[in-house]
Amino acid sequence: MDTTPKGNRLHIALLGRTNVGKSSFLNMMAGQDIAITSPVAGTTTDVVEKAMELLPLGPILFLDTAGLDDISELASLRLKKTEKIFDRADVAILVTEPDVWGTYEEEVLAEMDKRKVPVLVVINKIDLDQPSETFLRELKTKTSRVVPVSSFDVQKRDAFVDALKRQLLEVAPDDFVQPPSLVGDLLPPGGLAVLVVPIDLQAPKGRLILPQVQTIRDALDNDAAVLIVKERELPATLALLNRLPDVVICDSQAILKVSADVAPAIPLTTFSILFARQKGxxxxxxxxxxxxxxxxxxxxxxxxxxxxxxxxxxxxxxxxxxxxxxxxxxxxxxxxxxxxxxxxxxxxxxxxxxxxxxxxxxxxxxxxxxxxxxxxxxxxxxxxxxxxxxxxxxxxxxxxxxxxxxxxxxxxxxxxxx
Amino acid sequence: MDTTPKGNRLHIALLGRTNVGKSSFLNMMAGQDIAITSPVAGTTTDVVEKAMELLPLGPILFLDTAGLDDISELASLRLKKTEKIFDRADVAILVTEPDVWGTYEEEVLAEMDKRKVPVLVVINKIDLDQPSETFLRELKTKTSRVVPVSSFDVQKRDAFVDALKRQLLEVAPDDFVQPPSLVGDLLPPGGLAVLVVPIDLQAPKGRLILPQVQTIRDALDNDAAVLIVKERELPATLALLNRLPDVVICDSQAILKVSADVAPAIPLTTFSILFARQKGxxxxxxxxxxxxxxxxxxxxxxxxxxxxxxxxxxxxxxxxxxxxxxxxxxxxxxxxxxxxxxxxxxxxxxxxxxxxxxxxxxxxxxxxxxxxxxxxxxxxxxxxxxxxxxxxxxxxxxxxxxxxxxxxxxxxxxxxxx
The missing domain is CATH 3.40.50.11410 (Rossmann fold)
Structure with missing residues (x-):
């Protein structure tokens, strides 16, 4: 069960005038029917929050703003409730359809620009109608992030979603793309990590390579202690401890030898895997x-x-x-x-x-x-x-x-x- | 008792023609009478090796080449035995006296230059005679390292020796001025150093400051293990060990707190002192x-x-x-x-x-x-x-x-x- 708190999710405002297919777009992203989709204008009448895990991006939260597109609704853009959604967004997805662009879309771009929130423009329903050259040329002057999709085309669904994910990844704010803990979350406060470093230390004289330093620092930042030892001294050094360490980390290339030296009860991993998790x-x-x-x-x-x-x-x-x-x-x-x-x-x-x-x-x-x-x-x-x-x-x-x-x-x- | 092996001493060839006062110069450097000094030409007839500790430079070995200055001796400069002394020298001190310069001195400069061995020219006996302007100007074109001394002037002895020490320090080869071990010599193979780092790690996010990294590396290079811990977790972490660590090292500013947490039986020092030893x-x-x-x-x-x-x-x-x-x-x-x-x-x-x-x-x-x-x-x-x-x-x-x-x-x- 996913227990990511709301605050840690990427908040994506889903905007678009009535019947451009916002709800079906949302379904496409989720890979299942979660919103009530209907071709009748204005079916989605209130703000819908939908949390999902959008790999490799991570946990996100769609804020579906319900077709606010006519004059009265445009006015309401500045109403507190709607403004709040604008203010909450890390990224906005503005859904439209081929050759549909007007005051509503301009207003959304302006509001988001004011807040420095990046906007992806999704041209939906390209299975029904291809956008005209003029429309695309015009759009290009307004934004560089345009993704044509068809949320009803089941066959191309994955390709559309992948293209969108990549765009989202590019515009997501830095702190959302920030790495998770390197090793700290594997260590309780007062815990102990053992770092096994190669005998022929690969770093310049008098130094350690950065991944080792980063791992030490991350453990210290999490109120744990770090025991660093070369492969050769590992067994003797483990024998100095009167309890098992919380994790042992070694170089991938030494994993076979080290895994033989480390009791099966001790969690063991490699620097490479710590960084694969942090980086990807x-x-x-x-x-x-x-x-x-x-x-x-x-x-x-x-x-x-x-x-x-x-x-x-x-x-x-x-x-x-x-x-x-x-x-x-x-x-x-x-x-x-x-x-x-x-x-x-x-x-x-x-x-x-x-x-x-x-x-x-x-x-x-x-x-x-x-x-x-x-x-x-x-x-x-x-x-x-x-x-x-x-x-x-x-x-x-x-x-x-x-x-x-x-x-x-x-x-x-x-x-x-x- | 000093047990520095010969090979680790700075080898200084002491050169100069007969009666310029090489032996009394050597005495001055040693601060005691160790050579047989005599105003009779050619008293020192063989190569004398004299080891001494010349602070802050460290252990040195004077190779006194015995007044080789006349024609026959000049020829013998190229004899195996003498050449060997030239070849062994890290630095040469060429002793002369005011306004005395000739083929012998030129030959020494040339031989040393060929070997890329730096030469200090010592003008001895300045209490008896001041070097002429012309002589000094001429000398300046040959070398920039000239130290006027009088090895018989007991009052100025310390000042002369200090001036020479500084010149020696400047020309001593890099590997002689290379730092001693940072912490490795305090640790037996398989030993354990505990590094206590400040709670508010002073390094940029994700890093450690260089002195900490250098200390870790030096311990690893000496086949020891390193336990790194913040001040707060020190007592609990020491309790994880089933024997005393070989040394505990902490930040100077935390020494009072750490010295209270570390049993008196455990050697304790600071990063600052490790570096004071290495650097000075x-x-x-x-x-x-x-x-x-x-x-x-x-x-x-x-x-x-x-x-x-x-x-x-x-x-x-x-x-x-x-x-x-x-x-x-x-x-x-x-x-x-x-x-x-x-x-x-x-x-x-x-x-x-x-x-x-x-x-x-x-x-x-x-x-x-x-x-x-x-x-x-x-x-x-x-x-x-x-x-x-x-x-x-x-x-x-x-x-x-x-x-x-x-x-x-x-x-x-x-x-x-x-």
């Missing part, structure tokens, strides 16, 4: 890792690097992961490497995308890349999860994250029942 | 802290900041330390703040210099600043030690460093016996 959608990445189970000789896998300059990771993405994949599948897996901002044109040819940690990406950018993969219907996972999967410890490293583990188990069950 | 001369800084004991109402103390932009430390140097000094002395202490590369002109008016941590200085620069203070005969300590002293825990925070503690105790005894 861990449940989706867990499902993506399960996709490895279905790979067959001859399949193509894309190794996606967000930037073209991280030589240290080279041998992970270019050598180790390809080798482990082949070993796991027991056949030939073709791995291509794509570096940089865009996926290759032939993205759909791949059975799986294994993404780098995206240390240079914001959460918004990483979620956007995951969403692009989803649009192309290619599962996506990341280096760390792929490594843990091929080493047979995926369930172990996901165990501190129940919802991701559930998604993973469900996907694995799907694959095995095929 | 801890024993000298400990003696400097003891100087606070002698301060009286009306005395002037200089707060020296290495750079003019560290606002975070402002209230430590400008507010807290002055207040604590006044409280400790029980009278009015005038504190002036000097920021930047140079001490003020009136340095000798101060009874004590309390230096910032010098995070922007190299060890060479910090040692040079301490040496400058020594030349002005003003004791120098640092923020961290001054704080610990005024809080009555100076001995406790120095206890992990026996030689600094000894220097401190000796100085305190001196003060109390006055």
């Amino acid at each position: 959608d861990l449940a989706a990445a867990a499902e993506g890792a399960a996709q490895i189970e279905t790979l067959q000789s001859g399949d193509k896998v894309l190794i996606a690097e967000a930037c073209s300059h991280h030589p240290l990771q080279d041998d992970i993405g270019r050598v180790k992961i390809p080798r482990w994949l082949k070993q796991y599948v027991g056949g030939d897996i073709r791995t291509d490497v794509s570096a940089g901002r865009d996926y290759p044109e032939n993205l759909r040819e791949y059975k799986l995308i294994i993404h780098c940690g995206g240390c240079m990406l914001t959460r918004r950018e990483m979620l956007s890349r995951m969403q692009q993969a989803r649009e192309a219907q290619v599962p996506v996972t990341n280096y760390g999860l792929a490594i843990s999967f091929t080493q047979g410890v995926a369930r172990r490293v996901l165990s501190p994250f129940p919802s991701a583990l559930l998604a993973y188990d469900r996907k694995m069950k799907e694959h095995s029942s095929r | 001369d801890l024993a000298a800084a400990a003696e400097g802290a003891a100087q606070i004991e002698t301060l009286q109402s009306g005395d002037k103390v200089l707060i020296a900041e290495a750079c003019s932009h560290h606002p975070l430390q402002d209230d430590i140097g400008r507010v807290k330390i002055p207040r604590w000094l006044k409280q400790y002395v029980g009278g009015d202490i005038r504190t002036d703040v000097s920021a930047g590369r140079d001490y003020p002109e009136n340095l000798r008016e101060y009874k004590l210099i309390i230096h910032c941590g010098g995070c922007m200085l190299t060890r060479r620069e910090m040692l040079s600043r301490m040496q400058q203070a020594r030349e002005a005969q003003v004791p120098v300590t640092n923020y961290g030690l001054a704080i610990s002293f005024t809080q009555g825990v100076a001995r406790r925070v120095l206890s992990p460093f026996p030689s600094a503690l000894l220097a401190y105790d000796r100085k305190m005894k001196e003060h109390s016996s006055r």
Whole structure:
């Protein structure tokens, strides 16, 4: 059951004059009939709040403002109740239909502009009528965010929703796209995290790499203590403790050795998974890792690097992961490497995308890349999860994250029942 | 007893033709008669190695090459034995006397230049004869490092030695001026350091300040583990351990609270002291802290900041330390703040210099600043030690460093016996 408090949800004002199909649009977004949809003008007569989980964006709350479009209603735009909805919105979706644009729409743009709230313009009902060139040209001068949809076209529904999700992701305010806790929520106050760092510390002399520092800081910020130790000293150091630590975190590449050194009762995960959760959608990445189970000789896998300059990771993405994949599948897996901002044109040819940690990406950018993969219907996972999967410890490293583990188990069950 | 291995000592070739006073120069440096000095030419007939501790520079080894100055000896410069001394030298001191310069000196400069070994030219016997303007002008075209001394002038001896020390510090090779271990030498392999960090972590969101990171890294590099905890969780976290940690390190400003939370059997020090040792001369800084004991109402103390932009430390140097000094002395202490590369002109008016941590200085620069203070005969300590002293825990925070503690105790005894 989703218990996200209202305040943490992205508030989306759903605006549009009567009968442009706001309620059916809402149904399309929700993937089910939740509003009373009817072709009779003005059926939706009051404000409807509808909470949903719009992955990879997260928890949102639609504020359906009920067709306020005639003169009297335009006046009422400034009425307290309506203003309140305008004021509550983080983002507005203005629904219209081909070649329909007037005072109402202009008013909405102006009100939202005044509040610096971004507006997506959705042109609904494109199955009935295509918008004219003139209309589109005119619209382009007013806003760059236009998404043509048809909320009644069941076949294209997913594509429409995906396109909208990407636009929403781009305009959502920073604090909504802000990362969740790195490790703090795995630790009770006074808790203890053990960080296992590689023997050949990969950082410049006298330093630690940023992910390690960030993890330490996050634990301290959550009133927990952190014990840092190299792989070699781990068993002796765990023996110094008179109780089990709350979580052990290690480098993906050491997971096999470390998982043998850490009692099964101790939650264990990797830095890579902490960051996959913070930066992207861990449940989706867990499902993506399960996709490895279905790979067959001859399949193509894309190794996606967000930037073209991280030589240290080279041998992970270019050598180790390809080798482990082949070993796991027991056949030939073709791995291509794509570096940089865009996926290759032939993205759909791949059975799986294994993404780098995206240390240079914001959460918004990483979620956007995951969403692009989803649009192309290619599962996506990341280096760390792929490594843990091929080493047979995926369930172990996901165990501190129940919802991701559930998604993973469900996907694995799907694959095995095929 | 000093057990510094030869290899770790700065090797200084002592060169000069017969009777310029190399041996008496060596005596002056050592502060005692260790060589057989004699005005008879050629008394010193073989290579003499003399090890000494030249603070703040550290352990050095003089290679006295025995007056090789006539034609036959010049030829022998290239003989294996002599070449070997040239090759062993990190620095050369070429002793001459006023207006004496010729083929021998030119040859030495050339040989050393070939080896990229810096040369200090010492003009000895200036009590007998002043070097001529022409000589000095000529010399200036050959080298910028000229130190006039008189090794027989007992009164000026200290000033000469100080001037030479500063020149040696400037030309000593980087690896000699390299810092000692930060914390690693306090930890046995498999050891455990506890780092206590402030509740209001002073670092930018998601980070730790560099001294904390450097300390963690140094401990890991020495095969030890590190437990990091905020002040508030320290007692509960120490209770998680089934043995005492090898050292506890905290922020100077929390030393009073932390020293109460940490059993006396556990070695305790501050980040500030670790860095004072790494960056400068801890024993000298400990003696400097003891100087606070002698301060009286009306005395002037200089707060020296290495750079003019560290606002975070402002209230430590400008507010807290002055207040604590006044409280400790029980009278009015005038504190002036000097920021930047140079001490003020009136340095000798101060009874004590309390230096910032010098995070922007190299060890060479910090040692040079301490040496400058020594030349002005003003004791120098640092923020961290001054704080610990005024809080009555100076001995406790120095206890992990026996030689600094000894220097401190000796100085305190001196003060109390006055």
